[in-house]
Amino acid sequence: MKKALVVLFILGLNKTFSQKIDTLKVYQNDELAFERIDYMAHRPCSKPKAATRYKQLNPKDSTYYIIYNDKKQLIKEGLYTIKYPDKEDEYKGAMYNSKSYYYKNNGDLVVIHYQEDGRNVKTAFYGSKNKLKKIRYIDKISATPTKDEIYKNNTLIETRYFISFYANKYNTVKEKKP
Numbered sequence: 001m002k003k004a005l006v007v008l009f010i011l012g013l014n015k016t017f018s019q020k021i022d023t024l025k026v027y028q029n030d031e032l033a034f035e036r037i038d039y040m041a042h043r044p045c046s047k048p049k050a051a052t053r054y055k056q057l058n059p060k061d062s063t064y065y066i067i068y069n070d071k072k073q074l075i076k077e078g079l080y081t082i083k084y085p086d087k088e089d090e091y092k093g094a095m096y097n098s099k100s101y102y103y104k105n106n107g108d109l110v111v112i113h114y115q116e117d118g119r120n121v122k123t124a125f126y127g128s129k130n131k132l133k134k135i136r137y138i139d140k141i142s143a144t145p146t147k148d149e150i151y152k153n154n155t156l157i158e159t160r161y162f163i164s165f166y167a168n169k170y171n172t173v174k175e176k177k178p
Helices: 002-017
Strands: 022-027 034-041 049-056 063-068 074-081 084-086 089-091 094-103 109-116 119-126 132-138 145-152 155-164 169-174
Antiparallel strands (some): 084 089, 109 119
């Protein structure tokens, strides 16, 4: 009886302490995690502008990364995988399922961009005081928007279903007020 309890206890410990996915909190200004690349961005019809991008150094496979910038703002979170099989092709490592956060200069949240399987899925737009303004849903295959949900004071007021996004044609469904 005691041996059975010890075996069950050991098996239970192995299951509780074994994790399939690690979680790492990293900062972009950490030189051990990221390489900083300064360059001049050249865009048509505008002056060249100094810009900075970061390259992740030696990312670990099957690790969930939470990445902050130098202002301690969350800028990206997602699962890093080295190989992602897509039908017959295999791609190099990246965060195929991730959320990216974009901020104004004053620190207010502007956009949260979602990706699943390496494809754009939806984008949430925020206004002043971090209030939700709009969520745009995107078709994974065609990469065209399918619908927009319009919010006012963080409550859904209408949904626009696109017939033709490029011609800006859509059907509007107003939400019923309670």
